[in-house]
Amino acid sequence: MTTKTARPAALDHTLTLNVPFETPRQALIASQVLQPDPILKPQDFAVSYAAQGPCLEARFCGRDARVLRVGVSSVIDSLKTIIESLDELDQTGPSSTEASM
Amino acid sequence: MLQTKLPQFPKYKVDISLFRDVQNSNELKTKVAELPYAFIDAKTICSREQLLSAVYRALDEVTYNKMRTKSLHSECLLCLSPTSNIGDAFHKFGIKEDSREVICLQLSKVEQHEVPPFHVFVKGIEVAFDDEHLGQFYDKELLRRIYKLDSSSQPQSRESLSRAVVNAIHLRGL
Amino acid sequence: MSEEITGQVRTYVTDNIPITLISQGAEAVVYTTPIHPYLPIDDSTKGEKYIIKYRPHKRYRHPSIDQALTKHRTVGEARLLSKLSQIEGLQVPKLIACDVYNGCLWLEFLGQDLPQGAGFSNLKNFLWMHAANDPYSNVVRETLLKVGHQIGLLHWNNYTHGDLTSSNIVLVRSQIVDGWEPHLIDFGLGSVSSMVEDKGVDLYVLERAIMSTHSEFADKYNAWIIEGFSNVYKLQGKAGQKKLDELLKRFAEVRMRGRKRTMIG
Amino acid sequence: MVDLNTVSPKDPAKRYYLALGLEGSANKLGVGIIKHPFLPETGAAAKDNSHDCHVEILANIRDTYVTPPGEGFLPRDTARHHRNWCVRLIKRALLEAGVRDACAELDVICFTRGPGMGAPLHSVALVARTCSLMWQVPLVGVNHCVGHIEMGREITKAKNPVVLYVSGGNTQVIAYSDHRYRIFGETLDVAVGNCLDRFARTLKIPNAPSPGYNIEQLASQCKNKETLVELPYTVKGMDLSMSGILAYIDSLAKDLFRGNKANKVLFDKKTGNTKVTVEDLCYSLQENLFAMLVEITERAMAHVNADQVLIVGGVGSNARLQEMMALMCHDRARGRVHATDERFCIDNGVMIAQAGLLQYRMGNYVKDLSETVVTQKFRTDEVYVSWRN
Numbered sequence: 001m002t003t004k005t006a007r008p009a010a011l012d013h014t015l016t017l018n019v020p021f022e023t024p025r026q027a028l029i030a031s032q033v034l035q036p037d038p039i040l041k042p043q044d045f046a047v048s049y050a051a052q053g054p055c056l057e058a059r060f061c062g063r064d065a066r067v068l069r070v071g072v073s074s075v076i077d078s079l080k081t082i083i084e085s086l087d088e089l090d091q092t093g094p095s096s097t098e099a100s101m
Numbered sequence: 102m103l104q105t106k107l108p109q110f111p112k113y114k115v116d117i118s119l120f121r122d123v124q125n126s127n128e129l130k131t132k133v134a135e136l137p138y139a140f141i142d143a144k145t146i147c148s149r150e151q152l153l154s155a156v157y158r159a160l161d162e163v164t165y166n167k168m169r170t171k172s173l174h175s176e177c178l179l180c181l182s183p184t185s186n187i188g189d190a191f192h193k194f195g196i197k198e199d200s201r202e203v204i205c206l207q208l209s210k211v212e213q214h215e216v217p218p219f220h221v222f223v224k225g226i227e228v229a230f231d232d233e234h235l236g237q238f239y240d241k242e243l244l245r246r247i248y249k250l251d252s253s254s255q256p257q258s259r260e261s262l263s264r265a266v267v268n269a270i271h272l273r274g275l
Numbered sequence: 276m277s278e279e280i281t282g283q284v285r286t287y288v289t290d291n292i293p294i295t296l297i298s299q300g301a302e303a304v305v306y307t308t309p310i311h312p313y314l315p316i317d318d319s320t321k322g323e324k325y326i327i328k329y330r331p332h333k334r335y336r337h338p339s340i341d342q343a344l345t346k347h348r349t350v351g352e353a354r355l356l357s358k359l360s361q362i363e364g365l366q367v368p369k370l371i372a373c374d375v376y377n378g379c380l381w382l383e384f385l386g387q388d389l390p391q392g393a394g395f396s397n398l399k400n401f402l403w404m405h406a407a408n409d410p411y412s413n414v415v416r417e418t419l420l421k422v423g424h425q426i427g428l429l430h431w432n433n434y435t436h437g438d439l440t441s442s443n444i445v446l447v448r449s450q451i452v453d454g455w456e457p458h459l460i461d462f463g464l465g466s467v468s469s470m471v472e473d474k475g476v477d478l479y480v481l482e483r484a485i486m487s488t489h490s491e492f493a494d495k496y497n498a499w500i501i502e503g504f505s506n507v508y509k510l511q512g513k514a515g516q517k518k519l520d521e522l523l524k525r526f527a528e529v530r531m532r533g534r535k536r537t538m539i540g
Numbered sequence: 541m542v543d544l545n546t547v548s549p550k551d552p553a554k555r556y557y558l559a560l561g562l563e564g565s566a567n568k569l570g571v572g573i574i575k576h577p578f579l580p581e582t583g584a585a586a587k588d589n590s591h592d593c594h595v596e597i598l599a600n601i602r603d604t605y606v607t608p609p610g611e612g613f614l615p616r617d618t619a620r621h622h623r624n625w626c627v628r629l630i631k632r633a634l635l636e637a638g639v640r641d642a643c644a645e646l647d648v649i650c651f652t653r654g655p656g657m658g659a660p661l662h663s664v665a666l667v668a669r670t671c672s673l674m675w676q677v678p679l680v681g682v683n684h685c686v687g688h689i690e691m692g693r694e695i696t697k698a699k700n701p702v703v704l705y706v707s708g709g710n711t712q713v714i715a716y717s718d719h720r721y722r723i724f725g726e727t728l729d730v731a732v733g734n735c736l737d738r739f740a741r742t743l744k745i746p747n748a749p750s751p752g753y754n755i756e757q758l759a760s761q762c763k764n765k766e767t768l769v770e771l772p773y774t775v776k777g778m779d780l781s782m783s784g785i786l787a788y789i790d791s792l793a794k795d796l797f798r799g800n801k802a803n804k805v806l807f808d809k810k811t812g813n814t815k816v817t818v819e820d821l822c823y824s825l826q827e828n829l830f831a832m833l834v835e836i837t838e839r840a841m842a843h844v845n846a847d848q849v850l851i852v853g854g855v856g857s858n859a860r861l862q863e864m865m866a867l868m869c870h871d872r873a874r875g876r877v878h879a880t881d882e883r884f885c886i887d888n889g890v891m892i893a894q895a896g897l898l899q900y901r902m903g904n905y906v907k908d909l910s911e912t913v914v915t916q917k918f919r920t921d922e923v924y925v926s927w928r929n
Contacts, residue, residue: 026674029670029673029674030670032669032673032909033666033669033670033673033909035909036669036909036910036912036913037662037913038913077620077623077663078662078663078666080623081623081626081627081663081666081667081670082666082667082670084627085626085627085666085667085670085671085674086670086674088627088628088631089627089630089631089642089670089671089674089675090674103315105315107312107313108288108289108291108292108310108312109287109288109289109291109292109312111289111291149314150313150314153313153314154313154372156313157312157313157372158372161372161374161376165374165376165377166376264360264369265357265360265361267370267371268353268356268357268360268370269357271353271357271370271372271373272350272353272354272357272373275350275353275354275373275375279871299842300839300842301835301838301839301841301842301843301872302835302838302839333835333868333871334867334868334871335831335834335864335865335867335868335871336827336831336834336835336864337768337827337831339767339768339770340768340773340827340828340831343770343773344773437777438777464777
């Protein structure tokens with residue numbers, strides 16, 4: 001996890017997350033799943049995703065620390081859901097369908 | 102004389118006569134309570150539909166709601182009125198000491214036995230109870246005041262006045 | 276069920292008043308009868324027809340709601356017609372009698388049969404009749420201008436119709452040769468309203484009605500109606516023009532969103 | 541002419557379609573799996589058979605986010621609930637349905653695209669997208685209301701009914717014409733379910749199994765059914781308004797709890813005794829609201845000349861509403877009312893699968909993930925209903 005500060009204009013609070021996945025395919029899926037959702041206030045916050053090998057790189061920038069925090073935390077919530085889906089539902093074969101409930 | 106029945110209320114018969122040059126209004130007014138008729142000041146009636154509307158409303162009230170006065174005749178007078186004040190209705194529509202043109206109305210059950218005809222009591226000249234004669238006798242300004250028809254929407258013709266009056270009769274108290 | 280309701284009405288009006296069912300809406304059933312409820316049969320009533328509009332009892336709702344509603348609506352419609360009848364130039368059916376205890380209104384019957392078997396003289400049939408040969412003829416234009424004029428009068432006086440379809444506009448032969456006088460009927464959903472929204476919806480409902488039945492010529496037809504409508508407001512000078520602009524703006528908005536507001540889930 | 545077989549089943553040898561449906565637009569999270577046999581007679585020459593697909597329900601699981609009495613469900617918390625449970629529910633559904641290899645067996649994944657609460661919708665959409673990508677199964681975004689309608693039609697086999705859709709978020713009277721479910725009338729402010737939920741909150745009665753159910757129980761215990769507490773009756777043409785009724789009955793309930801003797805509706809003028817109970821209020825509220833609903837439904841029936849009504853949505857499971865609607869249908873056209881039980885009328889995944897699978901079979905599925913963005917506002921009449929005549 002690295003923090004960068006050199007961003008132009010108003011969105012000068014930035015953060016980049018590198019999330020490791022088991023395979024490049026899973027990283028790609030995660031980036032594709034996150035991609036479509038529009039940002040509610042693009043003037044305050046922006047995010048971009050890229051799959052690099054087995055890693056998902058998410059770059060955030062926001063107008064202030066609070067906006068950045070809120071935005072990042074919501075993406076992390078989403079990521080948790082995606083990762084759980086990948087972990088639990090990928091390769092749904094006889095061996096992995098043991099109900100965990 | 103108009104002898105009729107309202108089709109929806111076949112158990113009642115309605116007799117109506119219009120008199121002009123009535124000489125004994127004074128005497129008739131004192132006998133209103135004892136005679137089995139309603140005596141109406143013709144100045145306050147502009148059309149047949151006005152009076153018959155009131156008769157219809159009276160029978161409707163008596164049949165489906167309740168009788169609010171002592172007799173069918175007083176019920177008719179009340180139903181002519183735009184307000185629900187019985188004394189006021191008598192005062193406005195009932196015969197006056199100096200009434201020259203008078204409408205006699207008898208509304209009764211069919212089985213009720215005959216009562217003496219109007220002319221036994223009324224000293225005057227009977228004319229047809231129709232819109233032509235009513236149109237000669239009614240007092241436009243008086244009617245406007247009674248029914249509180251505001252001046253901004255002054256009905257021009259007798260027909261439109263009659264229409265406004267019929268509306269008021271059917272909407273009283275509702 | 277219509278037989279059941281018709282049975283109720285027959286009992287109510289007695290055998291002396293023959294009735295013919297002409298329409299069965301959700302709320303009211305409408306009959307015609309040749310018998311006037313109180314005027315004797317003579318030259319003035321012979322050959323005439325009258326409307327009986329009956330609001331039947333609804334078993335599904337609680338009796339106290341049912342009675343209150345029937346009375347409220349019967350009175351409401353009668354009162355509205357009474358008020359409208361006082362507006363100069365506005366043509367609505369005459370109220371003959373109102374029996375709130377039985378949910379019955381007696382009204383003047385308006386309209387007649389159109390020539391060439393084109394059906395009853397409501398606006399819908401009238402436009403159908405003309406669509407066949409000369410859809411843009413002068414009589415169509417004149418009539419639609421007058422339709423607009425009627426609605427203009429209604430709205431200018433702060434009333435709305437609530438169900439303004441081309442079947443609820445009935446044409447009556449006028450003094451002028453081949454001319455027609457439009458009358459507005461069925462004020463069951465009408466109300467007193469100064470809200471531009473309600474008026475905009477009225478105009479929109481009519482526009483849709485014309486479009487759905489006379490789509491080919493609807494643009495011109497609707498334009499004529501609006502022209503007649505606007506003339507009423509323009510006669511009222513600056514204030515009228517201001518209200519007209521506001522109303523037409525809202526009409527356009529209503530049209531854009533298709534009458535309904537968008538709402539969350 | 542509608543051909544429901546424009547897309548072949550994934551495994552043509554099996555001659556059936558399998559669809560997974562995910563629903564999470566409000567506080568219920570639902571996962572359903574359904575099967576449509578490949579019926580040759582629903583092919584090109586067929587009539588409108590979309591209400592008779594011979595659906596087989598392989599799994600229908602639901603988990604409701606229940607809040608304590610007096611509290612409603614907030615979007616954030618509801619979304620968290622859905623995120624916590626969604627994957628577990630899918631696993632269980634696959635197991636129940638006997639789907640061993642989702643990748644090979646599922647034809648389509650259907651999810652609710654709207655209308656509803658944004659955050660809960662989004663959390664379920666994420667799972668749908670992930671599954672679609674990892675299993676290589678096409679996606680269909682479904683309109684929640686259309687889901688209700690299609691499920692109701694399939695379960696009841698109602699042919700072209702007027703639909704009353706009543707739930708926590710919606711109150712609409714709908715009739716089908718020319719490939720759209722057109723809205724004839726609807727609420728101008730709050731939905732009927734919302735109105736009941738909020739009143740339940742004022743009464744501080746439990747939210748489980750549902751606030752509306754508990755109000756229904758209280759109403760049935762009303763001892764004085766002859767007299768109603770008079771409430772505003774606000775039908776406006778084809779539409780209705782309920783916010784005024786809610787505000788008024790809320791104030792009555794508050795006065796009742798506070799013992800405000802000045803309120804003459806609740807307390808006897810002379811003795812000060814209570815005249816009205818909580819049960820009376822619930823009964824009167826139901827009678828009033830439902831009379832309004834039935835009335836606008838009848839208007840729509842008269843308009844389109846229909847003789848059947850289908851009630852869908854959570855409030856549709858209310859027995860009194862069904863009874864009133866049945867009386868109206870009978871009196872109006874000797875017609876009948878169709879309703880489903882709580883398995884189907886309360887939000888569920890099966891209904892999303894049903895509507896989604898119909899759409900999929902017409903060849904209409906997501907081509908680009910940008911089409912899967914959820915939307916809080918999504919009107920029933922925006923959907924092009926290709927699967928009906």
